[in-house]
Amino acid sequence: xxxxxxxxxxxxxxxxxxxxxxxxxxxxxxxxxxxxxxxxxxxxxxxxxxxxxxxxxxxxxxxxxxxxxxxxxxxxxxxxxxxxxxxxxxxxxxxxxxxxxxxxxxxxxxxx
Amino acid sequence: xxxxxxxxxxxxxxxxxxxxxxxxxxxxxxxxxxxxxxxxxxxxxxxxxxxxxxxxxxxxxxxxxxxxxxxxxxxxxxxxxxxxxxxxxxxxxxxxxxxxxxxxxxxxxxxxxxxxxxxxxxxxxxxxxxxxxxxxxxxxxxxxxxxxxxxxxxxxxxxxxxxxxxxxxxxxxxxxxxxxxxxxxxxxxxxxxxxxxxxxxxxxxxxxxxxxxxxxxxxxxxxxxxxxxxxxxxxxxxxxxxxxxxxxxxxxxxxxxxxxxxxxxxxxxxxxxxxxxxxxxxxxxxxxxxxxxxxxxxxx
Numbered sequence: 001x002x003x004x005x006x007x008x009x010x011x012x013x014x015x016x017x018x019x020x021x022x023x024x025x026x027x028x029x030x031x032x033x034x035x036x037x038x039x040x041x042x043x044x045x046x047x048x049x050x051x052x053x054x055x056x057x058x059x060x061x062x063x064x065x066x067x068x069x070x071x072x073x074x075x076x077x078x079x080x081x082x083x084x085x086x087x088x089x090x091x092x093x094x095x096x097x098x099x100x101x102x103x104x105x106x107x108x109x110x111x112x
Numbered sequence: 113x114x115x116x117x118x119x120x121x122x123x124x125x126x127x128x129x130x131x132x133x134x135x136x137x138x139x140x141x142x143x144x145x146x147x148x149x150x151x152x153x154x155x156x157x158x159x160x161x162x163x164x165x166x167x168x169x170x171x172x173x174x175x176x177x178x179x180x181x182x183x184x185x186x187x188x189x190x191x192x193x194x195x196x197x198x199x200x201x202x203x204x205x206x207x208x209x210x211x212x213x214x215x216x217x218x219x220x221x222x223x224x225x226x227x228x229x230x231x232x233x234x235x236x237x238x239x240x241x242x243x244x245x246x247x248x249x250x251x252x253x254x255x256x257x258x259x260x261x262x263x264x265x266x267x268x269x270x271x272x273x274x275x276x277x278x279x280x281x282x283x284x285x286x287x288x289x290x291x292x293x294x295x296x297x298x299x300x301x302x303x304x305x306x307x308x309x310x311x312x313x314x315x316x317x318x319x320x321x322x323x324x325x326x327x328x329x330x331x332x333x334x335x336x337x338x339x340x341x342x343x344x345x346x347x348x349x350x351x352x353x354x355x356x357x358x359x360x361x362x363x364x365x366x367x368x369x370x371x372x373x374x375x376x377x378x379x380x381x382x383x384x385x386x387x388x389x390x391x392x393x394x395x396x397x398x399x400x401x402x403x404x405x406x407x408x409x410x411x412x
Contacts, residue, residue: 010291012401017285019172019227021200024288025299027387035327035389039334048383049201049302072203091286095316095398098289 001088005106008045008078012101014088015047021112023047026078045078047112074111082106151183155216157240161251162208165221166237168275168303168410169198173227174234176259180219182211189217195224198234202303202410208241216240219254221265228261232281235410236265256412276305280409287402293395296402297387299333300380303411308378308386310405311356318396319349325391328356328372333383342370348394382411 001014009026016022026044030037040046049072084106093101165178179193194209221236223229236259240252255270257263287298296313300306308330317324323345330337343362346352353369359376380386390397 006288009288009294011288011294011296013288014286016172016200018283019200020170020233020283021172021301022283022285022287023299023301025297025385027288027290027295027297030295030389033391035325035329035339035391036336037329037331037387037389046299048299049203051203072199072201090289090401093289093401095400098398098400099292102291 002086003084003088003090003101004081004109005084005101005104006045006078007080007082008041008043010102012084012090012098014090015112023049023074023112024081040076043078044076045081046074046076048075049073050075077111080108080111083109151215152217153215155252157182157211157214157216159210159212160242161211161240162243163192163211163216163219164239164241165194165207165209166204166239167198167207168202168204168235168412169200169229169233170202170281170301170304170408170410171227171229171233172200173225174198174200174223174229175225175227176221176234176236177224178209178219178221178238180209180211181217182214183217184212184214190214202301204303204412211240216252219267221255221259223259223261229259230281231258231260231263231279232407232409234259235275235412237412238265238267238270275412276409278307278407278409280305280307280407282309283404283406283408285404285406287404289401290399292398293393294399295388295390295393296399297385298402298404299385300382302382304382305409305411306380307407308356308374308380308404309358309407311372311374311386311402312353312404313388313402314351314353314400315346315390316351316398316400317346317348318394318398320394320396321348322392322394323347324393324397326354326370326372327389327391328354328374328386329389330378330380330386331384332381333385338375339389340372340374342372344370345392346370354388 013024025046028037028040177195237256238254242249254267257273290296327339327341356372356374358374
């Protein structure tokens with residue numbers, strides 16, 4: 001259960017948890033007066049999985065059978081993420097630890 | 113330490129050692145003419161047919177096996193088989209096994225090994241289709257449903273179970289701890305449907321003057337459905353834990369705790385989100401790691 005930091009919103013998260021992935025998505029901008037949030041920031045990170053094509057023809061005209069070769073990808077990469085620790089060092093953390101993790105150097109890692 | 117009985121082990125107990133190729137048991141040969149046994153004509157297959165397995169899986173480390181029984185034209189019972197570990201991205205993946213001349217007698221798909229899924233984690237379908245696979249000429253839908261440690265997807269007599277009918281898998285998970293002076297959000301994973309059963313999150317406010325009003329929101333990825341607001345505001349220099357509880361009546365704040373009403377059944381589709389907005393948030397305010405109780409089913 002590695003601990004990551006999103007380099008777009010600086011949010012801290014652990015993924016996967018108990019063998020299951022729960023994707024990180026940056027918080028959309030909010031109007032602090034009304035409490036209404038807008039659409040997601042176009043440059044935000046969203047690790048939700050998308051599949052570009054399942055059936056039919058691909059944009060380049062490739063027959064649909066090749067769709068099975070398409071690898072699912074995340075919706076938005078944003079500014080990437082860094083791994084702070086290969087284990088879960090976030091759960092139960094106090095504010096001092098959270099503040100430390102928000103600025104601690106991390107190792108750049110590929111997207112899930 | 114006692115060995116864990118897995119379906120693999122159980123299978124070996126039932127069948128015993130598999131016969132070697134040099135000594136096929138005589139009962140494997142079921143010649144139609146000799147034994148006057150009529151083949152199941154409705155399930156005639158040829159090399160143009162494929163046994164196609166569709167799997168959506170959320171749990172890493174799951175291993176699945178599928179084995180069919182095919183009564184060949186030569187009178188042999190053969191066992192087309194495929195084994196593998198599905199991806200854990202909740203995306204629908206298909207695996208095709210080409211068949212050959214004969215009659216399909218049965219098929220089963222089950223979980224093996226030490227990581228066994230629970231209901232809501234591995235949803236599978238079995239069907240016979242004809243190429244092109246992209247067009248999926250669905251000749252025979254055999255079974256659909258969740259596979260668990262002791263629940264096998266089987267045909268004939270297999271059911272076609274919807275992927276969403278409850279109850280799902282329960283997860284106690286943590287969301288993203290946001291940056292300072294920022295609110296948090298959680299998105300429903302692709303391929304999943306969530307029922308939000310509980311939310312717990314702590315807000316520590318800085319010394320900057322001003323009251324903060326906390327509210328939870330739910331949207332479809334763009335447009336907000338509704339807000340659920342805390343009954344009282346939070347002042348500077350305080351730490352309050354907010355508890356989103358389905359159908360809880362509004363009650364007085366108990367010191368460091370505030371209950372927040374949630375609708376009794378919050379059902380969210382993939383890509384939909386929920387989160388918090390702190391109206392009047394001030395520099396230095398910090399949310400702790402939010403904690404959720406989620407019931408998840410796969411969305412097929």
